[in-house]
């Protein structure tokens with residue numbers, strides 16, 4: 001069986017790693033490509049588990065040696081996927097999941113047109129800010145500058161959503177995990193004729209609803225909140241005006257969603 005290549009992209013803090021880790025608990029036969037990066041480890045991250053951490057010099061040498069299927073500079077650090085990840089998944093007959101940014105996804109699509117793109121969106125900028133802050137707190141380092149850097153990049157990244165076949169809005173975690181699982185099972189069904197048993201109709205319906213071409217109504221409020229559908233297309237997102245009280249409401253709601 002030829003494996004399927006899934007590419008998952010999202011603005012940082014949308015919950016992509018959380019979704020991927022839940023998916024891997026529930027669906028077997030999906031390998032995860034551990035990327036190489038020059039950024040420093042965060043919180044409990046371990047070398048070889050979340051990322052292969054390396055130096056800039058070593059990364060540049062790997063580029064020269066043609067090690068990478070794709071690579072990009074994101075938030076001032078290099079990130080790349082080794083070709084070897086694809087080769088290993090192929091020879092094991094497994095699907096492969098790449099968690100990469102929009103630049104890397106474009107490079108992979110150009111090389112492997114049959115890949116399946118999934119774009120994850122946070123429901124709105126305030127929820128995204130809360131998630132970034134909470135993650136930062138949980139890691140024991142509240143780096144507001146880094147949080148704002150990632151928030152400010154979010155709208156630009158979301159503008160690329162049209163390049164992805166499927167869209168997930170990660171509002172309620174359980175629902176988003178079920179949608180991601182449905183997409184993987186539906187693609188296996190369509191491409192490999194793999195059985196999806198008694199749940200098959202429901203799974204296919206859930207996956208079909210996540211197709212980008214079927215998502216315009218669902219996406220409208222999210223895109224508007226990120227200033228993407230405005231007449232100027234350049235709406236400035238202003239987080240400074242929110243009071244702490246309002247912020248803690250969102251904290252509460254967001255953690256209830258968890």
Ligand code: ADP
Pocket residue numbers: 010011012013014015016017018019131132134135138170171172173174176254255257258
């Ligand atoms: P990403 O990989 O996209 O950068 P993470 O998976 O690290 O994002 O998630 C960012 C933060 O948001 C984490 O603290 C995570 O626990 C939290 N989170 C993820 N999904 C949800 C959700 N649906 N509801 C509430 N919190 C979430």
Ligand code: 5GP
Pocket residue numbers: 009010011012013035036039070071072074079080081099100101102103104105
């Ligand atoms: P983080 O530092 O938050 O883990 O990741 C920052 C961004 O880098 C995210 O958008 C993530 O998807 C992206 N990223 C992680 N690994 C890779 C990779 O191998 N290639 C590319 N192009 N982007 C990556």
